[in-house]
Amino acid sequence: MTTLIDGKAVAKKVNQATQVEVAKLVERGIQPGIVVIIVGADPASQIYVRNKNRKAEKLGMHSIVRELPETTTQAELLSIIAEYNVDPSIHGILVQSPLPKQINEPLITLAIDPRKDVDGFHPTNIGKLLTNFPGHYPVANTPRGIMTMLAAYDIDPAGKTAVVIGRSTIVGKPMAALLTNANATVTIAHSRTKDLKAVARTADILVVATGIAHLITGADLKPGATVIDVGMDRDANGKLVGDVDFDSAQGIAGAITPVPGGVGPMTIATLMQTTVELAKWSDLGE
Numbered sequence: 001m002t003t004l005i006d007g008k009a010v011a012k013k014v015n016q017a018t019q020v021e022v023a024k025l026v027e028r029g030i031q032p033g034i035v036v037i038i039v040g041a042d043p044a045s046q047i048y049v050r051n052k053n054r055k056a057e058k059l060g061m062h063s064i065v066r067e068l069p070e071t072t073t074q075a076e077l078l079s080i081i082a083e084y085n086v087d088p089s090i091h092g093i094l095v096q097s098p099l100p101k102q103i104n105e106p107l108i109t110l111a112i113d114p115r116k117d118v119d120g121f122h123p124t125n126i127g128k129l130l131t132n133f134p135g136h137y138p139v140a141n142t143p144r145g146i147m148t149m150l151a152a153y154d155i156d157p158a159g160k161t162a163v164v165i166g167r168s169t170i171v172g173k174p175m176a177a178l179l180t181n182a183n184a185t186v187t188i189a190h191s192r193t194k195d196l197k198a199v200a201r202t203a204d205i206l207v208v209a210t211g212i213a214h215l216i217t218g219a220d221l222k223p224g225a226t227v228i229d230v231g232m233d234r235d236a237n238g239k240l241v242g243d244v245d246f247d248s249a250q251g252i253a254g255a256i257t258p259v260p261g262g263v264g265p266m267t268i269a270t271l272m273q274t275t276v277e278l279a280k281w282s283d284l285g286e
């Protein structure tokens with residue numbers, strides 16, 4: 001029997017807790033605020049940004065969507081970030097990726113105040129994650145949400161073999177760091193990995209974040225493995241599917257996340273959670 005990991009249900013619990021935290025802060029005169037900056041008109045990005053804005057407002061937060069034209073320059077984007085860095089009503093700044101070619105994404109990340117870096121992409125925060133630094137700092141929301149989901153299903157990474165397929169700054173690398181900090185034995189695989197499927201079969205916990213529809217099938221799994229599907233892909237019919245072939249994993253995986261309804265809702269819920277934490281920490285001067 002394969003357990004379905006219901007990301008939507010776990011996200012709902014996280015959101016309920018966030019709503020309570022927002023109300024407490026508002027009572028003290030602090031309304032957690034997030035700005036999502038989107039450059040250009042990528043339709044997929046626009047959907048995510050709209051979802052984030054709707055959720056933030058529903059939870060009682062202050063939410064701004066700043067839409068900028070495709071032709072925005074590096075200097076213009078930097079000056080907008082500088083504006084929000086000193087805006088006391090904003091606790092979280094998110095610059096939606098991908099960005100147009102004329103924008104140097106790493107330099108944009110570097111310009112965000114690390115205390116407002118709600119994505120957890122600033123090198124200061126990534127450094128803290130890698131060193132398992134004590135105290136508070138933001139961590140990338142997709143991998144953090146995955147850790148919350150694992151905990152909700154009592155899946156403890158300690159001592160387990162984990163394989164992360166994908167090495168992006170947004171998912172793969174922070175995922176591997178979180179699993180390492182949680183005492184798993186971690187392998188990072190990518191497009192240059194030899195015999196990817198044999199590597200995948202070693203995993204007690206397999207996280208797949210490649211953007212390749214149905215890259216992994218049931219035959220590539222260790223029986224009983226926990227499978228986390230981060231992919232948001234389109235199949236030949238334009239249907240939203242994951243990087244894992246969900247149907248062939250049934251009866252082989254011990255537990256699996258669906259697409260949609262798995263990692264996606266957890267990403268948004270964790271983003272809201274992080275925004276509220278940033279508001280709280282800024283009030284404490286941390």
Ligand SMILES: NC(=O)C1=CN([C@@H]2O[C@H](COP(=O)(O)OP(=O)(O)OC[C@H]3O[C@@H](n4cnc5c(N)ncnc54)[C@H](OP(=O)(O)O)[C@@H]3O)[C@@H](O)[C@H]2O)C=CC1
Pocket residue numbers: 142165166167168169170171172189190191192193196209210211212215230231232233263264267
């Ligand atoms: N649900 C959610 O909340 C989120 C979903 N996503 C989705 O997750 C997926 C990955 O996103 P992201 O990390 O940003 O993507 P990137 O394109 O930045 O990274 C993809 C990674 O997958 C690796 N890869 C690509 N093809 C293969 C292959 N054939 N075999 C093995 N590895 C491969 C790449 O290797 P190399 O480094 O060698 O190029 C790279 O490391 C996408 O579908 C995206 O839409 C992303 C963020 C959040």
Ligand SMILES: Nc1nc(=O)c2c([nH]1)NC[C@@H]1CN(c3ccc(C(=O)N[C@@H](CCC(=O)O)C(=O)O)cc3)C=[N+]21
Pocket residue numbers: 047048051094095096097098119141142232240259260261262263264265267268
């Ligand atoms: N700076 C930055 N931070 C991000 O966190 C970021 C980003 N840029 N760029 C794009 C990716 C992608 N991403 C998703 C968020 C929610 C869902 C989500 O809610 N998915 C729903 C389905 C949505 C649908 O139906 O299309 C689900 O899986 O159930 C998916 C993907 C965040 N990203």
